[in-house]
Amino acid sequence: MAHLVSPSLLAADFANLQRDIEFVNSSDADWFHIDVMDGVFVPNISFGMPVIKAIAKHANKPLDVHLMIIDPDRYLEDFSNLGADILTVHIEACDHLHRTLAAIRALGMKAGVALNPHTPVESLSELLHDFDLVCLMSVNPGFGGQSFIDRTYEKVRKLRKMGDAVGANFHIEIDGGVTTSNASALVEAGADVLVAGSAIFRAENPGATTTAIKNA
Ligand code: DX5
Ligand code: ZN
Numbered sequence: 001m002a003h004l005v006s007p008s009l010l011a012a013d014f015a016n017l018q019r020d021i022e023f024v025n026s027s028d029a030d031w032f033h034i035d036v037m038d039g040v041f042v043p044n045i046s047f048g049m050p051v052i053k054a055i056a057k058h059a060n061k062p063l064d065v066h067l068m069i070i071d072p073d074r075y076l077e078d079f080s081n082l083g084a085d086i087l088t089v090h091i092e093a094c095d096h097l098h099r100t101l102a103a104i105r106a107l108g109m110k111a112g113v114a115l116n117p118h119t120p121v122e123s124l125s126e127l128l129h130d131f132d133l134v135c136l137m138s139v140n141p142g143f144g145g146q147s148f149i150d151r152t153y154e155k156v157r158k159l160r161k162m163g164d165a166v167g168a169n170f171h172i173e174i175d176g177g178v179t180t181s182n183a184s185a186l187v188e189a190g191a192d193v194l195v196a197g198s199a200i201f202r203a204e205n206p207g208a209t210t211t212a213i214k215n216a
Contacts, residue, residue, distance in 0.1 A: 003187050004030035005214045006064045006173070008197030009055065010046060010144045017051075020201065021058040027207050028214040031064040031086070033175070033195045038069035041093050042142035049078060056083040064193075066114060066175065068141050069093065073100055080107040088112030088135050088173075091119060101130045114175070116141065117149050121159040128168040133193070134159060139176030144197040148177030153189045160190030180209060183216030 007029050012020035024032055034052060039045040056063060062085035069075070072089040079087050087109045094100045097113065104111035112133035115121065117140060124134065136155055139146035156172055163170060173193035174186050183194055194213055203209035 001192070002214075003192040003194060003216075004171075005210060006031040006033040006193055006195045007200045007210065008033040008035060008144065008175075008195050010035045011197035011201035013201070014047075014051075017054065018058055021055060023206060025058075025060050027210040029061065029200075029210050030214075031062045031193070032059050033197075034063055034065045034084075036065065036067050036069060037142065041070045041090065042068045044142045049082060052079075052082050052084075062086065064088070064112075064173075064195075066112075066135060066195075067093075068114075073103065076100070076103050076107060080109055084109055086110040086112050086133055088114050088133060090114045090116070090141075091123060092116055098127060098130060101127070105132075112171075112173070114141075115155075117151070121155050121162065124159070125162060128163055128166050128170075131170055133171040133173055135173045135175050135195075136191075137176055138174050138178070141176070145202075146177055148179070148182055153185065156186065156189040156191050178213070180212045180216065183213045187216060 037044050037046040064086045065084040066088045087104045101111040110132035113131050114135035138148050138152040171193045172191045174191045175195040178194050178196045179199045200206050
């Protein structure tokens with residue numbers, strides 16, 4: 001199956017959010033990537049429920065919500081009510097990851113788990129059937145526009161092998177520093193969802209750039 005593209009709205013123009021959402025609706029992108037930051041798990045604060053509610057009103061593609069917050073269990077139901085289709089929590093922020101992933105699925109969402117660059121993919125070895133998506137951070141989370149960490153390729157290959165070995169079927173999403181230059185190598189390594197923020201929204205031609213990442 002062709003890989004998916006999930007533009008990160010963190011790089012959108014918040015004063016023209018509806019315009020940028022309509023752009024994603026009409027582009028070759030597959031999902032909306034929505035970055036929620038609490039200023040505790042990561043050193044930055046992005047946006048919260050009211051903004052996501054406004055996004056959901058206009059978006060006509062699945063909402064891929066990436067929680068960079070401590071104690072995400074407190075808000076799973078809220079994000080479900082807001083219309084999240086995929087809800088991703090950080091392994092580093094969960095004391096009981098198995099329970100959290102099960103709770104996300106029980107609410108009818110796809111369950112994702114994100115790994116910071118320093119977290120080995122082997123930390124997922126006991127849970128390979130318990131999530132629908134792994135988000136491999138290819139930058140340290142908190143900000144858009146950082147440069148891609150090359151070590152990520154090896155993590156993708158290892159994780160894909162781990163999944164295949166037990167017949168587990170999950171997306172591998174890459175988040176941070178994705179560009180038209182590294183997209184095809186990431187897909188070749190086994191990734192099938194590419195998040196791109198600045199590469200798309202800062203491009204001279206965002207539509208053509210989205211298409212290029214989609215066809216990489
Ligand atoms: C970083 C966020 C990313 C970010 C990616 O903490 O999780 O989704 O928006 O931005 P770029 O594509 O600019 O690296
Ligand atoms: Zn993200």
